[in-house]
Amino acid sequence: MKIAMASDHAGFELKGEIKEWLESQGHEVTDFGTGSKASCDLPDYVYPASLAVARGEAERGIFVDGVGYGSALIANRIYGLTAAVCQDPFCAKLARQHTDSNVLCLGGKIIGSGIALDIVNVWMHTDPITDVEKYVRRVKKVKAISEKHLKKLSEI
Template sequence: MKIVLAGDHAGYELKKEIKEELEEMGHEVIDAGPYSSDSVDLSDFVYPASLKVARGEADRGIFIDGVGYGSAMIANRVYGIDACVCQDPFCAKLSRQHNDSNVLCLGGKIIGSAIAQEIVKTWMTTDFLNQEKYVRRVKKVKEIEARHLRKLDEIKDLPE
């Protein structure tokens, strides 16, 4: 699977570890930055990475900032993104099984390396439960998305 990683300075160190773990699992990783722990603006990295997932240039995304919520807020404003913040493997499992999330957001300031790696492993290896009630619920979320967000092909000035 092709995974895009992004974040900010607060998630930089954890992003490096997650990248290594994903590569060891056999995934192709696109590192969308940042490339140091120098202070940066989160949206400069998470927004373009979200577009990669939405365009199908990456199968999933993992975004790491201070607590994860900033990344999720940015990513969920892009049509086709279903981002979740997970702070333990149980939440990671349910976010995939019940919600079919395609972006995982982590907080580099609030979870340690070992738990982050377990979260990533769980999220990456859990499939959506293609059962009627979950399909129905995800469909309702997609209907809300279609009502309130513009599809990428409707936007003329998207960054590359």
């Protein structure tokens, strides 16, 4: 699977560990930066990575910043992206099963690499629930909101 990754300085080290693990599992990772622990602006890296997912250049995105919320705020402003902040494997499972999230956001200041890798593993290996009407209905409602309020990249 093709994965777009991005981080700011607070998520740089954890992003590297996750990238290494993903590649060891056979995934193709495109790293949109940052490339160091020097202070930087998160949108400079998460926005281009988000666009790669939206364009279909990557199937999913994994973004790491200090707590995860900054990345999610950016990604969820892009048509076609559903970003979830997960701080444990249970949340990662539900983020895939219940919302079909295609972007995982993690907090490098909140969780260590051991739990982060567990979260990524669960998120990568969990499919959305497609045979229970209430989950399908809810995902459709969220997509309808995007259709109403967000522009497709082809329209920009």
